[in-house]
Amino acid sequence: MKVLGIETSCDETSAAVYDGKKILSNVIFSQVDTHKVYGGVVPEIAAREHLNRLPAVVDEALSKAGAGLKEIGGIAVTYGPGLAGPLIVGVSYAKALAYASGKKFTGVNHLEGHLLSPFLENKDFKFPFAGIVVSGGHTNIYIAKDFGSYDLMASTRDDAAGEAFDKAAKMLGLPYPGGPEVSKAALKGNDKKIVFPQAQMKDNSMDFSFSGLKTSVLYYIQRNQGKIKSGQVTIEDIAAAFQKTIIRTIVKKTSRVLKDSGIKTLAITGGVAANISLKEELKKFAMERKIGFYAPSNLLCTDNGAMIAYVGYERIKRGLLSGMNLEAQPDLKI
Amino acid sequence: MKSLLIDTSTNNIGIGIFDGKKCLHESYTEGEKRYNSAIMGLIDEALKASGITIAEIDVFGSTLGPGSFTGIRVGMAAAKGFADGCGAKFFGASTLDVLAYSDDDVNTKKVSLLDARRNEVYMGIYKKESAEYELTAKENIAKAVKGACNIYILKRDIKLLEGIAENNRGKTVILNHINLQSFNNILMDNKKHATRQAVYSAAPLYIRQSDAEICRKKAVI
Incomplete structure (x- = not known):
């Protein structure tokens, strides 16, 4: 059929x-x-x-x-x-x-x-798996037990990761669509120059929150105009630090979901899954823990x-x- | 030639099934806010009532607007989906044209008016064989309808256009809905414009731009 x-x-x-x-x-x-x-x-x-x-x-x-x-x-x-x-x-x-x-x-x-979507390209991909759906509208982690049986383990309370990328791009003066532009800039930057805070949920929830990070980027840009103008800190450095914070947050939450569930397969999907650094970090994380890792091709x-x-x-x-x-x-x- | 014509540009879902000029079925259902869930059931009922199958339809048509943005989307997307599903032709007509097509006298100035909300009005001005469409403020209408032999409005818009109707008694035609028989008359007079290609090329006639386009234009100016 x-x-x-x-x-x-x-x-x-x-x-x-x-x-x-x-x-x-x-x-x-x-x-x-x-x-x-x-x-x-x-x-x-x-x-x-x-x-x-x-x-x-x-x-x-x-x-x-x-x-x-x-x-x-x-x-x-x-x-x-x-x-x-x-x-x-x-x-x-x-x-x-x-x-x-x-x-x-x-x-x-x-x-x-x-x-x-990983089922479309991987014959060995099977249930159960932990699946991250990360896009302009969503940042969710699911445990997919079988077809039609999914548990939502974490989601965003405010901005989705992709939305945060787009907003950060605007603040950094990068063109639309922001995600790929921030990612491109981050590759040329030093991600150790700035440390942006990772949001911690007071109720120990697994949920994400990226609006605080977005505000941190805004304040950093406003308060460090001198450093930016003198080239001491570049747009690329800010993009790299911002991206690193997002990636770390996603890896941290994913790690907890995998640990709690004992699941040995991980997939990342959605528009932001095309981000090379995110894909690489998750791949490295999974390999170190002998967890099968799957990410769809960019298309x-x-x-x-x-x-x-x-x-x-x-x-x-x-x-x-x-x-x-x-x-x-x-x-x-x- | 059998046709199935849809109008969803006002708060009605209008469905008409015709065999040439003969109307096999015509229905008008209050539909605003429920176009998407109601339209398929209404079309199914219409086909059953007319005693023909969807495969027998040669032309699917929808009004192109102006009117409800959601309504236009539902009506046009459905008519194009039907046409593709049957390998049939598509035909679109402006809602203002359908409103003004209540008589076929092309030698006189006619005006059709539709409430566009925000105290504005969509206006179709017809002189001889030319047609112009405009989105205009309510207060400009009195001037625009000067010299018109006939003015066509919908009953639902009577409150907004009361003054116009009052000052143009005898030449204001008040219709209950966008008449599908008139739509079919346009189709009958323009059969060659009903084509397979029109499924791809027929575009909605919104007249009003999206808010984002309006804001951007203002910013550029």
Whole structure:
């Protein structure tokens, strides 16, 4: 059975075909250039772009997969979490496509798509595993026991890691999208020159908090203009120290989840998983503890239809179908 | 030629199924805030009531706006999804055109008006064969409708446009909803614009920019 997956939860219009064994196509149209001038994703503009692009993206995904709609067994669509307007476009289109073509239809949780994305590239990847989903909207650690059985162990109380990267980039005068720019700058900086504080939860909770770090960066920049102007401290140094703090926080929480659960497999997924330093640190951490480590290729870190097609395939196989009254749910949880 | 036409640009979900000029089914349901969950069920009911299957539809159409941003998204995305699912054609028409298409006299000046909220009005001005669309402040309308033979407004907008209707008695046509029969008449008169290609090329007609675009423009100025 071939499944068509459609993803429009933020600023990537994507469609993909998965056949139960491999990805046959994964077309991603990024709106990053459209949103660049605004310094962030504008939900209304993103929704308008999805509406203009989606039919062509789906058409291309089918054509690259060498499949007509007739050969598709099911249609899966992201119905949350995400931005309301963009989600509505994908859900409305996908429901009508499924209805008109008589295909099986299922709604997919975007976070589940990211969490299970390592299955697309690794035959030896198995449940149970600890999965970090880290993106512009989420910083969550789950224990995935089986398909559909996930425990949320940690999440962010304020800014997501990706959001913190974007905000730090703005403060440092780096262009949008901030994540890759901070990461690039950090590679050239000295991460030992500044020490930013890591947030500690008073209630000993596993949760993340990155808004304090963001404020620390802001204050540091405001109070050390002299050092920055003289070159004693560079933007790259600040980026490196900021990134190091985020990575350390994620590693620390992950370590606790793994220790408490005894789980021996770790995966990092989501847009921020494309950050080389984060990936390398977690890999090193896992290797030292003989823990299996998995991270998707960059194309599967970003929002993509393939991960939706994968979860859709697994849902349809289990008879988990959605009705034609499925609505977009911007705050959907796992 | 069989067509299924959708309008979700106001607070109604309008669905019409036509065989050529003949209306097989027409329904108008209060739908604001529930377009996304309600539309598929309503279309299913409409098809059953008209006695035809979705595979028999040659053209799926939706109004392009202006109007409710969410409504336009749901209606257009659904109509395009249906068209792709059936390998059928797509046809879009401006909501203002549909409102003004209540008669086919093209030689007189006509104006269609739709509440755009924020004390503004979407306006379609039709002279001979030309059409202009505008988003304008409520106080500019009196001047714009001068010389118009007919003014088309929706009943739901009567409070906002009371003065206009009052001062233009006899030439103000008040409609209960965006009429799908009028939409079908536009399709019948423009059959060649119903194409497969239109699934990819038909764009919404928002007229009003997003708040981010408006703010950016102000900042640049």
